Amino acid sequence: MxxxxxxxxxxxxxxxxxxxxxxxxxxxxxxxxxxxxxxxxxxxxxxxxxxxxxxxxxxxxxxxxxxxxxxxxxxxxxxxxxxxxxTSTSCEGEIRLGVPHDVVYPAIPGILKRMSQAYPGLRINLVSSFTMLIKEEFGRGGFDVILTTEEAPDAGAEVLGSRPLVWVGGPEGRAWQQRPLRLGTGGESETAVEATVAADLAVTARMLGGLPADTVMLPADSGLPALGEMKLALYHSPRRKDEAMGMLLAEMRLAYSC
The missing domain is CATH 1.10.10.10 (Winged helix-like DNA-binding domain superfamily/Winged helix DNA-binding domain)
Structure with missing residues (x-):
């Protein structure tokens, strides 16, 4: 049998x-x-x-x-x-997800793939931007779920954990030794910041584990000031409470809790 x-x-x-x-x-x-x-x-x-x-x-x-x-x-x-x-529990439509540039990888592609397999009729619209802009758009109703990196999350946030900030520069670079120190900042596009840092023309700060391609974490004895930590926070709209939203939130918690 x-x-x-x-x-x-x-x-x-x-x-x-x-x-x-x-x-x-x-x-x-x-x-x-x-x-x-x-x-x-x-x-x-x-x-x-x-x-x-x-x-x-x-x-x-x-x-x-x-x-x-x-x-x-x-x-x-x-x-x-x-x-x-x-089954009648299959979900369709769209979930709008906002995630900061520096924490999209490595987790988000796998989450999107698993969500697509579980809910073929569902589309997740991912937008990657800066935390400040993501939160502003969330406040206007433009996102269903957002992940943020910030020092002091709002009262409605679910804090998943915190990660240290580190200085990042180009491989075997010397930009961190120059004075005045040139910083790659959010005033430029994220792609421009990453390219500038990788070319050893500037340094920038990133959360540990979120280093851009072709960059390295600068040594602790580089003489640059300590940066502290940033919190990873999850916000979601109460307007949507279906099964797909529950799975997405569970995936985000699993991937980013620390």
């Missing part, structure tokens, strides 16, 4: 593999850690395989787990596609 894999357990397995731990997966799936662990155990028992190398210092997939991960992704993609196509 044919046997079936439990898709709920498969989803837990794939999520644990994607986020790198049971605790974060539990938060993403809105389950307890023990429930996620039990689902993984049941999946291993059903297959007679060990899916994770539990002796490793960092959670890692076993060779069999690596193989199952590929199958699991395809199973879930087909399941989610079928549900979104044939």
């Amino acid at each position: 044919p046997r079936n894999l439990d898709l709920t357990a498969v989803r837990s397995f794939v999520t644990v593999a994607d986020v790198g731990g049971v605790t974060r997966a539990a938060g993403y799936l809105n389950l307890t850690q023990s429930a996620v662990s039990m689902q993984i155990k049941r999946l291993e028992e059903a297959l007679g395989l060990q899916l994770f190398l539990r002796a490793a210092r960092k959670l890692a997939l076993s060779p069999e787990g690596e193989q199952l991960l590929s199958y699991g992704r395809r199973m879930l993609a087909l399941n989610d596609e079928a549900l979104s196509r044939f």
Whole structure:
């Protein structure tokens, strides 16, 4: 008699593999850690395989787990596609998302791809700009969801965490040694700032983890002043409360919480 894999357990397995731990997966799936662990155990028992190398210092997939991960992704993609196509909960229309330039990568492309797979009829209109401009447009109703980088988020913000600001310059550059120090600032276009810094004509500040291409973090002993930290904050409009909005907010929290 044919046997079936439990898709709920498969989803837990794939999520644990994607986020790198049971605790974060539990938060993403809105389950307890023990429930996620039990689902993984049941999946291993059903297959007679060990899916994770539990002796490793960092959670890692076993060779069999690596193989199952590929199958699991395809199973879930087909399941989610079928549900979104044939059930009344499928979402259409548009969600307007605003994200600052320096934190779009690496998370946003993956989020957009997963949202598109889950809701083929939904379009997410991504706008990348400066936090000040994004917040102004959000206040006018121009965005449904925004992520900001700011020192003091407003009362309605959901603060996801904070990251240190670092000085950024060109590889093997000397611009940071020049006086007066030339700064690449937001008064210029973001592309112009990044090109100027990469060419070693100026330096700029970025959140750790959001360095532009062809730039490097300047050493702590460069003599430049400390920059402090910036908070990552999430704002969303109460006007939209559907399933797709819930998934997008969950994805943003998972990607940017720190």
